[in-house]
Amino acid sequence: MVLDFSLELSEDQRALKQTVREYAEAEIGPHAAEWDRTAFFPSSTIRQLGVLGVMGLPFPEEYGGLGAGTLSMAIALEELARVDSSVAITVAASVSLGGAPLLMFGTEAQKQRWLVPLAKGETIGAFASTEPSMGSDVQGLETKASQDNGEWVINGTKAYITNAGTELSSFVTTTAITGERAPGKPEVSTFIVPVDAPGFAPQRPYEKMGWHASDTRELAYQDCRVPADALLGERGAGARVFLTTLDGGRIGVAAMGVGLAQGCLDHSVRWANQRCAFGQPIARYQAVSFELADLKTRIDAARALVYRAAALKDAGKQCTEQAAEAKLFASELAVHAANVAMQVHGGYGYMEESAIPRYYRDAKILTIGEGTSEILKLVIARQMGLSV
Numbered sequence: 001m002v003l004d005f006s007l008e009l010s011e012d013q014r015a016l017k018q019t020v021r022e023y024a025e026a027e028i029g030p031h032a033a034e035w036d037r038t039a040f041f042p043s044s045t046i047r048q049l050g051v052l053g054v055m056g057l058p059f060p061e062e063y064g065g066l067g068a069g070t071l072s073m074a075i076a077l078e079e080l081a082r083v084d085s086s087v088a089i090t091v092a093a094s095v096s097l098g099g100a101p102l103l104m105f106g107t108e109a110q111k112q113r114w115l116v117p118l119a120k121g122e123t124i125g126a127f128a129s130t131e132p133s134m135g136s137d138v139q140g141l142e143t144k145a146s147q148d149n150g151e152w153v154i155n156g157t158k159a160y161i162t163n164a165g166t167e168l169s170s171f172v173t174t175t176a177i178t179g180e181r182a183p184g185k186p187e188v189s190t191f192i193v194p195v196d197a198p199g200f201a202p203q204r205p206y207e208k209m210g211w212h213a214s215d216t217r218e219l220a221y222q223d224c225r226v227p228a229d230a231l232l233g234e235r236g237a238g239a240r241v242f243l244t245t246l247d248g249g250r251i252g253v254a255a256m257g258v259g260l261a262q263g264c265l266d267h268s269v270r271w272a273n274q275r276c277a278f279g280q281p282i283a284r285y286q287a288v289s290f291e292l293a294d295l296k297t298r299i300d301a302a303r304a305l306v307y308r309a310a311a312l313k314d315a316g317k318q319c320t321e322q323a324a325e326a327k328l329f330a331s332e333l334a335v336h337a338a339n340v341a342m343q344v345h346g347g348y349g350y351m352e353e354s355a356i357p358r359y360y361r362d363a364k365i366l367t368i369g370e371g372t373s374e375i376l377k378l379v380i381a382r383q384m385g386l387s388v
Helices: 011-038 043-051 070-083 085-105 108-119 238-274 286-314 320-350 356-367 373-383
Strands: 124-128 144-148 151-162 169-182 185-194 200-205 216-227
Touching: 011 043, 011 070, 011 085, 011 356, 043 085, 070 085, 070 238, 070 286, 085 108, 085 124, 085 151, 085 169, 085 185, 085 238, 085 356, 108 124, 108 169, 124 151, 151 169, 151 185, 169 238, 185 216, 185 238, 238 286, 238 320, 238 356, 286 320, 320 356, 320 373
Parallel strands: 124 169, 144 169
Antiparallel strands: 144 151, 151 216, 169 185, 200 216
16 A cells, blocks of 8 residues: 655644653653652643643544644654653553544544543543453453343453553443354453443552553453443444554554654763763764664654554554554564663663663563564564465
8 A cells, every 4th residue: 555645744743743842851751750660640741731632632623632633643642752651651542542442433422421521631541451361362352241221231350451540530441242243253342431330440550560650450340330322332343443443552652662762862862972981972982873873763764654654544544554563663663772772871771860771661561562563463464465
């Protein structure tokens, strides 16, 4: 598929990039280390990002958004992740996983009730598909939903879910088995579960390697009751809702990978110019300068992949392959960039007083969430027509 798109941003997109960068550096950067150390969820920052319009960038104005599209969202996520990945993933998960399914599959009433406050940053949403015994295999679900007296009753457990247990959390879009499509083939449906629904119980936050200032929990559904109109999309369309949502989610995570890598590069260039060894800044040594030049080249390539995937999505075209490529390349790059930054900074990079350990911890999950690197290669191979 060929699509004409320009790497040159529009005036509005350049202004957005500058605004988010300035906000992130002034209001997030000075606190990121402390939030990370104390696992503090910055609710006020998320609300302020709502005031700035970031939480509603891709959503139509009639639903509280700015109607700016996927590319603008990717630009904002890159700038946030350049400073702090915890804030970036909170935004990404709420927009791409919480709000996007509502926009694509929700009824008008569902959009007015759940999407409008989310787009304004007054609330955040979550998407719960992963379970303790399954990851990317949507057909491996064990959570079940059955009808009882005009309501749906959900029972099961979800794992590694972002944004489900904060003071801003409003709803969790939940996948569950509602019957059989054919013998041995589960019928999967999707439900909007309010966080105050009877029988819904977010568990204590996980102790994670990274993303310390974001909210990630296991969720328990114990005879959780939701009304009939909680069904999102048609009954049995849960797999389609999940897979369609992933395309946008992967673009968002790819943008985060670019942002984290850019943050590592920025820190490394500053350090290389000020740190002296053997009588001169280490930037003058080819071992350092060539490594950073190579990293910049890879970041530019990753950014182009993200922009291409986002442009396809904004054009209403199929972007499964391009989203997978962007996410695969950018997430692996983020891990590489964090390793390069650690090496360039030397002993100081290993100290928690620097930002590098936080970038290092935050990078690896990008190769796992929204589809592991292995799953993404499988997606790409299938799009190529390979029998795998």
